[in-house]
Amino acid sequence: MSKVLNTLLFRLKKSKILWVLLALTVAMALLDVGLLKLLPLIAGSGSDMVATLLGGDAFATTFSTLARTDSYSAMFVVFFVALFVGTDFSEGTLRNVLLSNKSRLQIYLAYLIVSVGCCIAFVFAQAAVYVVALALMGEFAKYTLVQALTGIFSSIGLGVLSCFVMAATTLLVLVGTKKRVLAVILPLAGTMVLATVFEVVVLVAQVQGMAVGALQWIPFAQQMFFNAGANNGALLGKILLVNGLLAAGEGVLGYFVFAKAQLK
Amino acid sequence: MTNAIITTTNLTKEYNGKRVVDNVTLQINQGEICGLVGKNGAGKTTLMRLLTGLITPTSGSFAICPNQARTDTKVAALIEAPSLYGGLSAMDNLRAQARLLGIADDRAYFDKTLQLVGLDTGNQKAATFSLGMKQRLAIAVALLGKPSLVLLDEPTNGLDPQGIMDLRQLFVQLNQQFGITFVISSHILSELGKFATSYCFVNNGRLIKQATAAEIESNCSKLVRVNLQDVPTAYSLLKGAGYTVEGRLGQIDVLDADAKVADVVGVLAQGGVDIVNVQTISQTLEDYYVALLKEDKKCQKC
Missing domain, CATH: 3.40.50.300 (P-loop containing nucleotide triphosphate hydrolases)
Incomplete structure (x- = not known):
């Protein structure tokens, strides 16, 4: 597996995809900060920038906007996995990898590691811009150090977990369809559709009087229950478990699909 | 091993x-x-x-x-x-x-x-x-x-x-x-x-x-091809000498694998037939492959 990883890292250094997407992540994060800073001038009133960007007033239990599955970090992760890892499928170079006596498990794990690595890179890039910008603007002043650090780390952690889910989904679609275009479209469209559907389900269920505790388990709709200022510990736990299981489940399923795939 | x-x-x-x-x-x-x-x-x-x-x-x-x-x-x-x-x-x-x-x-x-x-x-x-x-x-x-x-x-x-x-x-x-x-x-x-x-x-x-x-x-068949004008006479002479022959305009093919050029030429010369050209032709790989396909097709029909 180390040789496959070595090759992937060599290609990564030569590839523009990662750097372009990282640059876009940084640019969009700066745009976020800029727009929020301008909000009081435009709308007459603003919001707590730290709360909006890193999520929540109560940093002890924070659900970050980074963890929303329609976050652009997660979107860029989809593009990266589909375009970079997908090259081996579209160019046929997967044949060379298979012929070098590497098992399909080793190859799949190498793809997974690179995908997970890029999740961390994108989320850190986005978070770094937020944190540095907010610190420079003195926005952390109203929070204690513990609150600020807890918020930052939980925000990054949830963001990375959310990106893992998208990366695993993209890899699953890629090994299943062997088509890069589908590996971009299906995860993004599927996530948006599922998020909308589940949010509607939650709204209807709430009207019907269903217990909130049970509804907090529904993926893609969990952020609806975030309550700024309240103790969201239980919700955070559910988010971690659901997203963790989703990422792990898709990761394992992806391997079995890849192991059986008939390749050209 | x-x-x-x-x-x-x-x-x-x-x-x-x-x-x-x-x-x-x-x-x-x-x-x-x-x-x-x-x-x-x-x-x-x-x-x-x-x-x-x-x-x-x-x-x-x-x-x-x-x-x-x-x-x-x-x-x-x-x-x-x-x-x-x-x-x-x-x-x-x-x-x-x-x-x-x-x-x-x-x-x-x-x-x-x-x-x-x-x-x-x-x-x-x-x-x-x-x-x-x-x-x-x-x-x-x-x-x-x-x-x-x-x-x-x-x-x-x-x-x-x-x-x-x-x-x-x-x-x-x-x-x-x-x-x-x-x-x-x-x-x-x-x-x-x-x-x-x-x-x-x-x-x-x-x-x-x-x-x-x-x-x-070694399995590719060989034949002796003779280019000449009087195909009917040549055909009769070679058939009479015991050869398997195929004739077409301007040429005769002697299909026997062991036919020798000298012997074939000798038979024709004795009969007074003028020869333009004589050569030994081996079956090419393509000919061999085509013959294999024909045989396979026949076998599939059986």
């Missing part, structure tokens, strides 16, 4: 109920240059994909190097289109492949490999190469790890005549110098005939014949 490098036993692959590879049992030995011959859709590429593990058989089995550990055997392949990283240069494609194989990043060796296949493209990206250049680079990538076995599917696709000749010489050189076994599928039988040492003929997914080049050479 067999020196087989590839063995297959009733290897079969079906797609939607159609047998694309049908109960193929063959053995290819180390050191051979084996020509895999068959028309379009005969199952050659599917057979190669099975042997490289890209697809799994429906039934049957195969083994690469059955008598030694698979990990000791390096296998390389070029199946259908060249497998290259379009965004990398020729050198970087080799460097990427080297990392995969655990080979040291030796630029001098990579340069030598590119020279072997006649490539000198500097930093040009592989995506901008012509088909012939991509083919050469793919072959260079395949040869990089000094494999024991190389499977090539139409390797001369897109190459000019000089390129085809250069590659042929390269394969022969590598085979003789390093003992690399080649399995090459090609439609250009005349080209294969110049360097293959054995053949597997495939038709409708079935292996219809496997033979060495020497066996085919």
